[in-house]
Amino acid sequence: MPVKNKKTSKTSKTSKTSKTSKTSKTMKAPCEVCTTKKMSKKSGLYKLSRGNTHLRAFFPSDSTLRVNQLSKNHQLETVHLEGLKPNTTLFYFATNSKEFTKPINKFANAYDKLQNSGVVRTDSRGNVKVLIDCPQVYLAEDGNIYSRHFHIIYWRGSIKSGSWDSHIYTHQIFCKVDKAFVKKMISANSKSASANASANASANASANVVIIDALDESYFKKNHIPGAVNLPASHKWTLAEIMQHIPKGTNSTTPIIIYCYKPTCTAAETLWEQMTKLGFYNILHYSGGITDWNS
Numbered sequence: 001m002p003v004k005n006k007k008t009s010k011t012s013k014t015s016k017t018s019k020t021s022k023t024s025k026t027m028k029a030p031c032e033v034c035t036t037k038k039m040s041k042k043s044g045l046y047k048l049s050r051g052n053t054h055l056r057a058f059f060p061s062d063s064t065l066r067v068n069q070l071s072k073n074h075q076l077e078t079v080h081l082e083g084l085k086p087n088t089t090l091f092y093f094a095t096n097s098k099e100f101t102k103p104i105n106k107f108a109n110a111y112d113k114l115q116n117s118g119v120v121r122t123d124s125r126g127n128v129k130v131l132i133d134c135p136q137v138y139l140a141e142d143g144n145i146y147s148r149h150f151h152i153i154y155w156r157g158s159i160k161s162g163s164w165d166s167h168i169y170t171h172q173i174f175c176k177v178d179k180a181f182v183k184k185m186i187s188a189n190s191k192s193a194s195a196n197a198s199a200n201a202s203a204n205a206s207a208n209v210v211i212i213d214a215l216d217e218s219y220f221k222k223n224h225i226p227g228a229v230n231l232p233a234s235h236k237w238t239l240a241e242i243m244q245h246i247p248k249g250t251n252s253t254t255p256i257i258i259y260c261y262k263p264t265c266t267a268a269e270t271l272w273e274q275m276t277k278l279g280f281y282n283i284l285h286y287s288g289g290i291t292d293w294n295s
Helices: 054-058 107-111 179-196 217-222 239-245 267-277 289-293
Strands: 045-047 077-081 089-094 117-121 128-132 149-156 169-172 210-213 256-259 283-286
Touching (some): 179 256, 179 283, 179 289, 256 289, 267 283, 283 289
Parallel strands (some): 210 256
Antiparallel strands (some): 077 128, 089 117, 089 149
């Protein structure tokens, strides 16, 4: 999330050419001004290390509870948060969703006027659920791309005379997609391959979606989604190793879908965490996994 009064980066073409050669030390923060370490494993929140945001102009004027208005026309994802301040109202917001394979937007276009947002209240244990339309990754002011995330900010003071706090926090999100979506991406890959086969059409062909199986090799050999690449989550991958396995030309903005065995399988999330730290940010989760694919 951008800081106030900072000049916009002139390297907008990073969205097309940004490589994953940068080290995990400089790329594992979930946003431009986020800390690189979570406040706690339970909450999953990161602090903003500095700065404020011009987006406050679009914050609600009061603490009235509000459902994400996009729920009227979109199928939103429910995210359960834990370990937050108990019995406290908070405002959450994220970039607006867009097509997975479209070019990366700059932050101002990605956030727009905070349509992807809502106001909720935590329970006595600090738990709450938020409804999010899968946020798009975007080009930050520093010229880098960061992983999908949303922000929260607490209301302080009384209901009538309070205000939104000065501290903003960030939570990463591994958005889920279904079987129909994966099939659509495979079909798009096929059309792209056909286009690339033509010398005249190759310049206009869209980038392929990389599909990754996070299960161990023995499971992958038995059954996998056609065209999938096997990167077992049980292995601790280096950037060099990943680049040897995935299609040539894959970078930080390449659309990637990770899956494992079934919805309760954690291998996909484990691999997502590894790849995010190594600089791959445009990743979605086929949560149904191979069992759903074969159903």
